[in-house]
Amino acid sequence: MKFLRLRVANYRGITTAEVAFAPDGITLIQGPNEAGKTSLAEAIGLLFYYTDSSKHRAIEAVKPVNRDEGPEIELQARSGPYEFTYFKRFHKRPETRLAVTRPKPENHTGREAHDRADAILRETLDVDLWKALIIQQGDAIDQPDLTKQTSLSVALDTAAGGRPANPREEGLFDKVREEYSLYYTERGAEKKDLVESKKALAEARAEVARIEQAIRDLESDIEQAANLQRELRQLKNQEETLENEVAAHTTSLEEINTLESALEKATLKLETVRVSEEMARRDKDTRQGLIDAVMKATRTHKDIGESNVTSLSALNRIDDELDKARTGLNEADRRRKDADALAVLRREDFDYYNNKLHLDQLLERKGRIDDARNDAAKAEEVLARNKVNDHVLRKIQSAEKDFLTAGAQFETGAPSVVLCGLGECLLSIDGSETRLDKGEVRTISVADKSTLIIPGALSVEIVAGSSIEGLSKKLQDAREALEKVCKAAGVDGPDEARTAFDGRREALRQIENKAQVEKDNLRDLTYEELERKLLGLQQAVPDYLIKRVTEPSVCTDLGSAKKEWLNAEAGLKEANSEWEAAREAVEAVRKVREGLNIKYQETRVEFDLIVKDLKYAQEALEKARNGVPDDALDVNLADSIRAVADEEANVVSAEALLKAKNPERVRLLAETAKDSLQTTQNRRGAAHTEFTQVQTRLKIHGEEGWHEKLHVAQSRLERLEHENRALFRRAVAVRCLLDFMREERDKVRRAYVAPIKEKIERLGRLVFDDTFQVDISDELQIISRSANGATVPFDSLSGGTREQLSLIFRLACSMIVAKDGDGTPLILDDALGYTDAARLRLMGAVLARAAKECQIVIFTCVPDRYCNVGAATIVPIG
Amino acid sequence: MIKFLQTSDWQLGMTRHFFSEGTQERYSQARLDAIRTMGRIAREEGCLFMLVCGDAFESNQVDRKTVVRALEALKEVTVPVFMLPGNHDPLNAASVYRSSTFVERKPDQVHVIETAAPININEDVEIVGAPWMSKKPAVNPVEETLAALQPATGVTRICVAHGIVDQFTPDPEAQGVVAVEMLERAVSEGKVHFVALGDRHSLTRIGNGDRIWYSGTPESTDFAEVQSGYANVVEVDNGRISTKAVRVGEWCFTERNRVDLNTPDEVQALRRFLEDIENKERTVVRLNCVGSLSLSSRDELQAYLDTVKDVFAAFDMREDDLLVLPDEADFGDLGFSGFADATIKRLRTQISEGGGESVVARDALMLLMRLARGTA
Structure with missing residues (x-):
């Protein structure tokens, strides 16, 4: 469709306005606000949508202001094969005119003109798409709704290389969906009809099953009733048979009872005579017992009397033997005592010599101890006097050394006098006499002054010079120190000190020696014990000889004493052995005697007892015989034995009669028959009860007409199954159809999304960059935009970008539809209000590109916004 | 000369799963109407009595309503009706024939054959039945019934039995199967003069003669039936037997x-x-x-x-x-x-x-x- 010319009059605030559109490319209608641009854009729609008599508010809204005129709209257009001029006046003098000039002239007025124009429009234009693509001023520019745009679909089908869908196909699809919705929900769940059909079918099946079960129960009861009837008949026959058996057994049992009674009497009688026999036998035995007791006691009396005499004789003999043994023992005892006395004496002799030796040894040991103790006492005294110990000695020696050193120094530095012996002579030097041997040379140092005197011959005083005084003084001091030390030690000089030191050391050694001597000689004794022991021995040893018997004489020495003692000990041992043998002999005889004595005493007691027993037995026998004589007892016993034999024969006879009747078998059979009868009666009663119950059930349920009910239920079930099958068959068919159709439709949609995507991207890359891409949904909506690798959902884009994409989308649609025919003119009313200047320039290029393929009409009050749209027909208004 | 109407396998209380509720009701009613139709036929044909050779009821456990309606239909049958318990409605402890509904509402002319003892219709005719006492007897009851019989003298003896004969079953040794040879022997020995059988739903002559017949069900019950929907009117005249199939069923x-x-x-x-x-x-x-x-x-x-x-x-x-x-x-x-x-x-x-x-x-x-x- 192409718009060629539009004129409005008495339209809102417009008195009259007319616009001529460029049939191709862009027509840019410019004018200030309220110039009527939006009215013009709107007028085309109103012309087609409403009849001239319409009271729609949209028509009411376009009434002229302050004029009583009807708004007029006139459009000259070309659509498909048609070219026409279409005029309408609303409200006031409403009028519709349609003048078609191509392909053949037509003129219509009124409603006819409206309908014809509508028909032409619908025949040649996708009205819905046209509505979708128009951008009205003030509307938020968003994506067009293209889901039901037939011409677009056809165009896209063609673009995708497929055969274009018949416009009715979408309608068919809707009908299929509608049919589907009769059976299934949107999510594919079964709807009420299907569910209820299934439910009804299940209920019908359950009902059939219930009735079948009832029939089975009934048939079971019928069968049971027949079985019970049969059983009752059998039980009745069985009961009669058993009753006859019980009666027969009862008769037999009565006979058996009679025989058993007779046997019982015979048995009782037998027991009675057996008791009598037993008593007679017991009396007889008792009597015989008495007789036997007397005889036995008599025999025993005699035997024990003889035994008593023998025992007494043996006892006397053993007493003699015991006396002899005791005599031997006494003799052996005496010998043993003599040997023992001798052994004691010889032992004492040996002890005597031993003690004597011991006494000597002790005396010697005590002497050694005493000596050591004396020496030690003296040493103690020395030690008390002598103070020159090791320390003192070292001090004296040190002082001596100092003195000698000072002397040497004096002699070296002081004048000395060398004395040379020409012969032996005595002399005195400073008062000390000394001897000078012949040839001896002695040097005397003079510290201060020395006096040398040769007795009787000469006195020489030697005086040292003044240089000698120091040395002399030093020598004098050393001397005084030495003398002081020696004096403190209690000695006269060093030599004496050394002697004293040696004496002190000797004293210490003696004190140490005393301890060793005591240890060696006391051994395990103390000195006092030694003294006591010694004192004891000193008294005992002399006393022994004084007190000792004279005979035998004492031995001469310790060796002989020991020998005699050992001999005496051997004799004693032998005497002891003999005594022991004699004692054992006495003991053996005593034991034999004791045995004989016990036996004798026992025999004696037994004899006394048997005497008593014999007496008692004789008295008892006598007493019994006085009561019943012996021969009377024999007669009584014989009678009893005969009676027992008679009664035993009677019992045997009764038993034979009873046994012939086989009572045990008869009783068992009778009991069995009785029990069987009871069992049968019980079972018959139970069967009868059961039969009654079954009959009652049959009476109740047998006439309920189950079979007919089953037929009805089965028929209903079959009908429901048929209906259910048909219903589900229809449902499955429509589901299959919808699935197939949806798949095919989606397949087509997916195919025709591709060309529109390509067209949008080609236009979009003029505005954005070469990476620009969009995702298009099956519902032909832009889902997202991608650029430079970043994908942004459409709804998240800025208002300007969304506006630009929406316009590009519309342009793409128009271009695609235009390829297939005239296409749909795109009317834009002041679009791109959200687009910045840079983008406006690029969008101008987009519009210019689109305008090469479709008619674009732009109404704007901002001409600058579209200064970059390239070639355009500019129509100023207002 | 005597005439009687032989029928069997009414299967009252039978339901067919492929019927809708309304159709089932019509079908059930048709089976009850068949009783009345047969009563009319018996009367029109001058039958002395009607023999129902087993399986009058689909089961012993049919609805009380079914029993009541059946007895209501039987009320309109004016000739004596002798009903033999079959394998579907055996005379066991839960037999429909012993149900309080049946016992209390049974018309006087309706008799249940409970034993193998001969039943005298009049001086010239007696019937001996072989009632099923359980669903699975060791042998077909007719064997014991026939074995206990002596040749009939001075009386026409009709045997009423139920069960499949060996020529129609792949397992002739199975329990309850009737040997045709045995039936023919009983006929030839003069123990019985006619054997009225039930169990097979198609009107069928058995054996070589004309004295052993399945009457079939008076109203069709299944696709496999060859000639169902009939009653068998039997005429015994001086030892001669003639039968006539009379259409009863409408389905x-x-x-x-x-x-x-x-x-x-x-x-x-x-x-x-x-x-x-x-x-x-x-x-x-x-x-x-x-x-x-x-x-x-x-x-x-x-x-x-x-x-x-x-x-x-x-x-x-x-x-x-x-x-x-x-x-x-x-x-x-x-x-x-x-x-x-x-x-x-x-x-x-x-x-x-x-x-x-x-x-x-x-x-x-x-x-x-x-x-x-x-x-x-």
């Missing part, structure tokens, strides 16, 4: 086992066949169709069947072997070219592949056509 079961449907002509032939059937409201039709039809022909046939099927008492068309193969002409006028056209092609492909899915595809295609034509 018809018609079945065509193979109806070829491949062309529009054959569809037309079927239409003519159905049109020619008389008494449609009491006719049950079953068609087993074979062949293949285009969608258009199938639609055409279906449209006809939709109008005619309700006229018949019941109409059962089996199409398991009837294929519907769409051809180009079926879709030529739809003018589809887009996804709807692709859908049609897919469905047609699936139909041609056969199998269970082809049935679904065929239904889907027919639906599509219906909807498309609705949208055109």
Whole structure:
């Protein structure tokens, strides 16, 4: 469709306005606000949508202001094969005119003109798409709704290389969906009809099953009733048979009872005579017992009397033997005592010599101890006097050394006098006499002054010079120190000190020696014990000889004493052995005697007892015989034995009669028959009860007409199954159809999304960059935009970008539809209000590109916004 | 000379699943009406009595209403009626003949044959029955009945029995099967002069002579019956037997086992066949169709069947072997070219592949056509 010319009059605030559109490319209608641009854009729609008599508010809204005129709209257009001029006046003098000039002239007025124009429009234009693509001023520019745009679909089908869908196909699809919705929900769940059909079918099946079960129960009861009837008949026959058996057994049992009674009497009688026999036998035995007791006691009396005499004789003999043994023992005892006395004496002799030796040894040991103790006492005294110990000695020696050193120094530095012996002579030097041997040379140092005197011959005083005084003084001091030390030690000089030191050391050694001597000689004794022991021995040893018997004489020495003692000990041992043998002999005889004595005493007691027993037995026998004589007892016993034999024969006879009747078998059979009868009666009663119950059930349920009910239920079930099958068959068919159709439709949609995507991207890359891409949904909506690798959902884009994409989308649609025919003119009313200047320039290029393929009409009050749209027909208004 | 009416297998209480509720009611009523008809026939033919040779009731557990209605119908039968319990209504503990309804409402002239003891009708005629006491007796009761009989002298003895004879069953040794030879021997030995049998629903003469007969059911019950819907009027005259089949039933079961449907002509032939059937409201039709039809022909046939099927008492068309193969002409006028056209092609492909899915595809295609034509 192409718009060629539009004129409005008495339209809102417009008195009259007319616009001529460029049939191709862009027509840019410019004018200030309220110039009527939006009215013009709107007028085309109103012309087609409403009849001239319409009271729609949209028509009411376009009434002229302050004029009583009807708004007029006139459009000259070309659509498909048609070219026409279409005029309408609303409200006031409403009028519709349609003048078609191509392909053949037509003129219509009124409603006819409206309908014809509508028909032409619908025949040649996708009205819905046209509505979708128009951008009205003030509307938020968003994506067009293209889901039901037939011409677009056809165009896209063609673009995708497929055969274009018949416009009715979408309608068919809707009908299929509608049919589907009769059976299934949107999510594919079964709807009420299907569910209820299934439910009804299940209920019908359950009902059939219930009735079948009832029939089975009934048939079971019928069968049971027949079985019970049969059983009752059998039980009745069985009961009669058993009753006859019980009666027969009862008769037999009565006979058996009679025989058993007779046997019982015979048995009782037998027991009675057996008791009598037993008593007679017991009396007889008792009597015989008495007789036997007397005889036995008599025999025993005699035997024990003889035994008593023998025992007494043996006892006397053993007493003699015991006396002899005791005599031997006494003799052996005496010998043993003599040997023992001798052994004691010889032992004492040996002890005597031993003690004597011991006494000597002790005396010697005590002497050694005493000596050591004396020496030690003296040493103690020395030690008390002598103070020159090791320390003192070292001090004296040190002082001596100092003195000698000072002397040497004096002699070296002081004048000395060398004395040379020409012969032996005595002399005195400073008062000390000394001897000078012949040839001896002695040097005397003079510290201060020395006096040398040769007795009787000469006195020489030697005086040292003044240089000698120091040395002399030093020598004098050393001397005084030495003398002081020696004096403190209690000695006269060093030599004496050394002697004293040696004496002190000797004293210490003696004190140490005393301890060793005591240890060696006391051994395990103390000195006092030694003294006591010694004192004891000193008294005992002399006393022994004084007190000792004279005979035998004492031995001469310790060796002989020991020998005699050992001999005496051997004799004693032998005497002891003999005594022991004699004692054992006495003991053996005593034991034999004791045995004989016990036996004798026992025999004696037994004899006394048997005497008593014999007496008692004789008295008892006598007493019994006085009561019943012996021969009377024999007669009584014989009678009893005969009676027992008679009664035993009677019992045997009764038993034979009873046994012939086989009572045990008869009783068992009778009991069995009785029990069987009871069992049968019980079972018959139970069967009868059961039969009654079954009959009652049959009476109740047998006439309920189950079979007919089953037929009805089965028929209903079959009908429901048929209906259910048909219903589900229809449902499955429509589901299959919808699935197939949806798949095919989606397949087509997916195919025709591709060309529109390509067209949008080609236009979009003029505005954005070469990476620009969009995702298009099956519902032909832009889902997202991608650029430079970043994908942004459409709804998240800025208002300007969304506006630009929406316009590009519309342009793409128009271009695609235009390829297939005239296409749909795109009317834009002041679009791109959200687009910045840079983008406006690029969008101008987009519009210019689109305008090469479709008619674009732009109404704007901002001409600058579209200064970059390239070639355009500019129509100023207002 | 005596006459009696032999009938059996009334099967009262029987239901047919292919009947609608109303049809079933009519059918049940027809079976009750048959009793009255037979009563009238018996009277008109001068029958001395009526023998019902078993299975008067479909089951012992029929509805009380059925029993009451049957007894009401029997009230109108003026001759004595002797009813033999058969395998469907044996004289067991739950027998319909012992039900309170039957006992209380039984007309006086109606007698149930409860034992094998001879029943004297008059000086010249007696009947001996072989009632079924249970559904599954070890042997058919007639064997014991006949075995216990001595040859009849001075009396015409009619044996009333029930059960299938060995010549009609693939398993002659099965329980309850009656040996024809045994029956013929009993006849030849003079134990009985006529054997009135029930169980087979078609009027049938048994054996070589004319003395053993199935009367068949007085009203048809199924398609397999050869000659049902009759009563057998038997005349015994000085030892001679003659029988006469008298039509009683009004219902018809018609079945065509193979109806070829491949062309529009054959569809037309079927239409003519159905049109020619008389008494449609009491006719049950079953068609087993074979062949293949285009969608258009199938639609055409279906449209006809939709109008005619309700006229018949019941109409059962089996199409398991009837294929519907769409051809180009079926879709030529739809003018589809887009996804709807692709859908049609897919469905047609699936139909041609056969199998269970082809049935679904065929239904889907027919639906599509219906909807498309609705949208055109």
